[in-house]
Amino acid sequence: MEWEDLARELSQQTESKIVLLVCDGVGGLPAAGRSELEAARKPNLDALAKAGVCGLADPVMMGVTPGSGPAHLALFGYDPLKYQLGRGILEALGSGVEVGRNDLVARGNFATVRAGLVADRRAGRIPTEENVRICEHLNARLPRREGVEVRVFPGKEHRFVARFTAEGLDDALSDADPQKEGTAPVPAAPLAPGAAKAAAIVNRFLDDVAAVLGAEPKANAALLRGFSKFPSIPTMRDLFKLRPAAVANYPMYKGLAKLLGMDVVQVGGETADLFDALEKNWDRHDFFYVHYKKTDSAGEDGNFAAKVAAVEALDPFIPRITALRPDVLVVTSDHSTPSALRGHSWHANPFLLVADTAGADDVAAFAELACAKGYLGRFRSISAMPLMLAHALKLRKYGA
Amino acid sequence: MEWEDLARELSQQTESKIVLLVCDGVGGLPAAGRSELEAARKPNLDALAKAGVCGLADPVMMGVTPGSGPAHLALFGYDPLKYQLGRGILEALGSGVEVGRNDLVARGNFATVRAGLVADRRAGRIPTEENVRICEHLNARLPRREGVEVRVFPGKEHRFVARFTAEGLDDALSDADPQKEGTAPVPAAPLAPGAAKAAAIVNRFLDDVAAVLGAEPKANAALLRGFSKFPSIPTMRDLFKLRPAAVANYPMYKGLAKLLGMDVVQVGGETADLFDALEKNWDRHDFFYVHYKKTDSAGEDGNFAAKVAAVEALDPFIPRITALRPDVLVVTSDHSTPSALRGHSWHANPFLLVADTAGADDVAAFAELACAKGYLGRFRSISAMPLMLAHALKLRKYGA
Numbered sequence: 105m106e107w108e109d110l111a112r113e114l115s116q117q118t119e120s121k122i123v124l125l126v127c128d129g130v131g132g133l134p135a136a137g138r139s140e141l142e143a144a145r146k147p148n149l150d151a152l153a154k155a156g157v158c159g160l161a162d163p164v165m166m167g168v169t170p171g172s173g174p175a176h177l178a179l180f181g182y183d184p185l186k187y188q189l190g191r192g193i194l195e196a197l198g199s200g201v202e203v204g205r206n207d208l209v210a211r212g213n214f215a216t217v218r219a220g221l222v223a224d225r226r227a228g229r230i231p232t233e234e235n236v237r238i239c240e241h242l243n244a245r246l247p248r249r250e251g252v253e254v255r256v257f258p259g260k261e262h263r264f265v266a267r268f269t270a271e272g273l274d275d276a277l278s279d280a281d282p283q284k285e286g287t288a289p290v291p292a293a294p295l296a297p298g299a300a301k302a303a304a305i306v307n308r309f310l311d312d313v314a315a316v317l318g319a320e321p322k323a324n325a326a327l328l329r330g331f332s333k334f335p336s337i338p339t340m341r342d343l344f345k346l347r348p349a350a351v352a353n354y355p356m357y358k359g360l361a362k363l364l365g366m367d368v369v370q371v372g373g374e375t376a377d378l379f380d381a382l383e384k385n386w387d388r389h390d391f392f393y394v395h396y397k398k399t400d401s402a403g404e405d406g407n408f409a410a411k412v413a414a415v416e417a418l419d420p421f422i423p424r425i426t427a428l429r430p431d432v433l434v435v436t437s438d439h440s441t442p443s444a445l446r447g448h449s450w451h452a453n454p455f456l457l458v459a460d461t462a463g464a465d466d467v468a469a470f471a472e473l474a475c476a477k478g479y480l481g482r483f484r485s486i487s488a489m490p491l492m493l494a495h496a497l498k499l500r501k502y503g504a
Numbered sequence: 505m506e507w508e509d510l511a512r513e514l515s516q517q518t519e520s521k522i523v524l525l526v527c528d529g530v531g532g533l534p535a536a537g538r539s540e541l542e543a544a545r546k547p548n549l550d551a552l553a554k555a556g557v558c559g560l561a562d563p564v565m566m567g568v569t570p571g572s573g574p575a576h577l578a579l580f581g582y583d584p585l586k587y588q589l590g591r592g593i594l595e596a597l598g599s600g601v602e603v604g605r606n607d608l609v610a611r612g613n614f615a616t617v618r619a620g621l622v623a624d625r626r627a628g629r630i631p632t633e634e635n636v637r638i639c640e641h642l643n644a645r646l647p648r649r650e651g652v653e654v655r656v657f658p659g660k661e662h663r664f665v666a667r668f669t670a671e672g673l674d675d676a677l678s679d680a681d682p683q684k685e686g687t688a689p690v691p692a693a694p695l696a697p698g699a700a701k702a703a704a705i706v707n708r709f710l711d712d713v714a715a716v717l718g719a720e721p722k723a724n725a726a727l728l729r730g731f732s733k734f735p736s737i738p739t740m741r742d743l744f745k746l747r748p749a750a751v752a753n754y755p756m757y758k759g760l761a762k763l764l765g766m767d768v769v770q771v772g773g774e775t776a777d778l779f780d781a782l783e784k785n786w787d788r789h790d791f792f793y794v795h796y797k798k799t800d801s802a803g804e805d806g807n808f809a810a811k812v813a814a815v816e817a818l819d820p821f822i823p824r825i826t827a828l829r830p831d832v833l834v835v836t837s838d839h840s841t842p843s844a845l846r847g848h849s850w851h852a853n854p855f856l857l858v859a860d861t862a863g864a865d866d867v868a869a870f871a872e873l874a875c876a877k878g879y880l881g882r883f884r885s886i887s888a889m890p891l892m893l894a895h896a897l898k899l900r901k902y903g904a
Contacts, residue, residue: 482882501571
C-alpha cells in the first residue's frame with residue numbers, strides 16, 4: 105500500500121479549510137542574516153512561524169533541483185518521480201493553451217527549409233508579431249481533416265505550440281526535428297504500435313504547413329518535438345476528496361492546477377488580486393493553492409535586493425489570509441531559487457504550518473536556518489499534503 | 505534488497521538484552537511547557553533522555569494516524585503498509601481469543617430477524633450477561649460438522665467474535681451483514697475462487713445459529729463481518745533471531761505480540777506487575793516489549809491531568825528497568841494520543857535510546873520539542889528495530 109492508496113482510503117470531505125501559500129523560489133542559501141528571507145523585514149510571516157511548527161522540505165530528494173512541475177506535484181501530494189509531465193504539456197500550459205484528455209501537444213519551431221534541407225532551425229528568430237501573424241494564417245488556412253482538429257499557438261520569436269485533437273492519439277512519437285541544420289527535416293516516427301495514427305496526423309500536418317507557408321521568406325516549415333498527452337493523473341478530488349481552488353496569475357501554474365482538477369479562479373495580475381480572489385472564493389472551496397511568483401522571478405534574475413523586496417511586498421497581505429481563519433495555513437515554496445545561483449536549486453524549502461491541531465515550536469522566523477531547527481524536521485515535500493490533511497482532520501485512522 | 509531481507513541476512517543472536525518500553529499514546533501536541541510530557545514531573549525519564557540520544561518517530565508516515573496494530577508493527581520492525589491486520593483478527597485479539605494459523609475469525613453482532621428481515625442489527629443491545637449466556641448456549645448446542653470447529657466468544661452487549669477452524673479456509677469473503685435494517689440477511693459470498701469452502705462453512709453456521717436461537721426474543725440471528733485469517737507474517741525469531749517476550753496486560757497487545765511469535769509472559773493488571781514480570785523473566789529472553797496503557801487511556805478520555813498523572817505514576821518504576829542493566833533501553837510510544845484531540849493522532853512519538861554504544865546528545869527532557877532537537881532527528885518508527893538491534897550489536901556489517 106502506498107500513499108496514494110492510503111489517501112484514497114483515508115481521506116474524507118469535511119468543512120475545514122486549508123490554505124497553501126507557495127512563495128515561488130523563496131528559499132535561498134542558508135546563512136546567518138544574509139539569505140533573502142533573513143534580510144527581509146516580514147513581521148507577519150515571522151509571526152506565523154512563531155504561531156506554528158516549522159521544518160525544511162526537500163522537493164524531490166536531497167540534492168535534486170526540480171522544475172516547477174515536479175516541485176508543485178510534490179507539494180500537492182503526488183510522487184514527482186512517478187508522474188512526469190512531458191515538455192510539450194508544460195510548454196502548452198506555460199503558454200496558456202488549454203489541454204484536454206484527447207489532445208496531443210508538442211513544442212514547435214518555425215524553421216527555414218531550402219532545397220530540402222533545414223537551413224535555419226529558428227527561421228532567423230522572426231519577431232514575435234510575425235509569429236502571431238503566421239499562426240493566425242495557419243489556423244485559418246490549414247486544410248480540414250476528418251476527425252482531427254489542429255491548432256497552433258504562437259510563443260516568443262520562432263516558438264509555438266501545436267495541439268492535435270483526435271480520438272486515440274498516442275504520444276510515443278520521436279521528435280520531428282533533426283536538431284541540426286544542413287540536413288533534411290525528419291518525420292515523427294511511432295515508438296509504440298498504437299502511435300501510428302498520431303504519427304500520420306503529425307506528418308500530414310507538417311506537409312500542410314510547408315504547403316501553406318511555401319511563400320514565406322523565412323518561416324516556411326515547422327519542426328516539432330516533445331510530443332505529450334494530458335498525463336494520466338488522478339485528480340485531487342479523487343485522491344483527497346478536496347474541492348480545490350487555484351489562486352494564481354501565471355499560465356503555467358494555472359495549467360498545472362487544472363491538470364490536477366483544481367478550479368482555477370479568476371485572478372488579476374497584481375499581488376493584491378490574489379487575496380481579493382481568495383476572499384471572493386472562500387465559501388466555495390476547502391483547499392486554496394495561492395501562488396506568488398515575484399520571489400522566483402527576482403531569484404532567477406540574480407537580484408538579491410529585488411527578492412528581498414518581493415518578500416517584503418508579500419508580507420503585508422498575510423493578515424488577509426489569517427483573517428479568513430483557515431483551519432490549516434502552510435507557507436512554503438515549490439523549490440528554492442537563490443539569487444546567488446540565478447535559478448532553481450536543490451536547497452530545501454522553509455516550511456511553516458499553523459493549525460489548532462499543530463501546537464507551536466520555538467522557531468521565531470520564517471527562514472532557512474530557523475526552520476531547520478523546527479519541530480517538523482526535514483522531510484520531503486510529498487509529506488506536505490498528508491500533513492495538511494491530517495491537521496485539517498481530513499484523514500481517518502489507518503488500521504485498528 | 506529491503507529491510508526484511510537485510511534483517512534476515514545480518515541479524516545474529518547474542519547475549520545482549522533490549523528493553524522497548526512503549527508508553528502507549530504518550531505524545532501530545534508540541535508546545536513549550538504545556539504538553540502532557542512537559543507538564544509531568546518525571547525525573548527518571550528525563551534522566552534517561554539525558555543519558556542517551558533522542559528523536560521523533562513517525563509511526564507510519566508524516567500525517568497518518570495509525571491504529572494500535574500498524575503502530576506496533578512498525579515499532580517491531582515490520583512495514584505497516586505491507587502487513588495489514590484484518591478487523592476480525594484485531595477484534596479477536598482484543599477479546600483475548602486465541603487465533604491460530606488454521607483459524608478464520610470474524611466480528612459478529614447478535615441481531616433480531618422477524619419475518620425474514622433484519623429488524624434490529626444489534627438485538628436491542630442485549631446486556632453483556634445475556635450475550636455470555638447465549639454464546640455458552642451456542643457453543644454447547646451448535647451441531648458438530650465434520651472437519652470444522654466453530655466457537656463464539658462474547659464481547660460487550662450484542663458483539664461477539666466467531667472463530668472457524670478448518671484446513672484451507674480463505675478469508676476473501678464478503679460481509680454476511682446487510683449493514684442496514686428492514687432488509688433480508690445476506691450470506692457471505694466468496695470473493696476469490698479458493699474461498700468457496702469458507703463461504704459454505706460460514707453460511708451453514710449462520711443457518712445453525714438461527715435454528716438454535718429460534719426461540720430467543722431478541723438475539724435470534726447472527727451477522728458477521730471483517731472475515732480475517734491469521735496474517736502471513738514472519739516471526740521476530742525468523743527475522744531478527746530474537747527470543748522476544750511481551751510484558752503487557754491488555755489482550756490486544758498480548759495478541760499482537762503472539763502474532764509476531766513473542767512469548768507472552770504472565771502479568772497482573774497493575775503497573776507494578778509489569779516490572780515484576782520483567783524481572784522474573786529477565787534470564788529467559790533477549791528482547792522485552794513492555795506495554796504501559798494508562799497514558800493512552802487518559803489521552804482518549806481527553807483528560808490532560810490524568811495523562812500527566814499516568815506519566816508520573818510510571819516514572820518511579822524506571823529504576824527497576826535500569827537496575828537490570830539492559831544493553832539497549834528505548835522509551836517511546838506506538839502513536840501519540842494528545843488529550844486535546846481525544847484520540848490517536850499523527851503526531852510523531854518522542855523517542856529515547858540509551859546504550860553504551862549510543863553516546864549522548866544534549867536533550868535533557870523526554871518530551872516532544874526536546875526530542876525534536878535530538879541527535880536521532882526525525883525518522884519513521886520502522887527504524888526503531890534496526891537501531892535497537894544495532895546498538896545491541898545484533899546486526900552484522902552489510903557488504904564488505
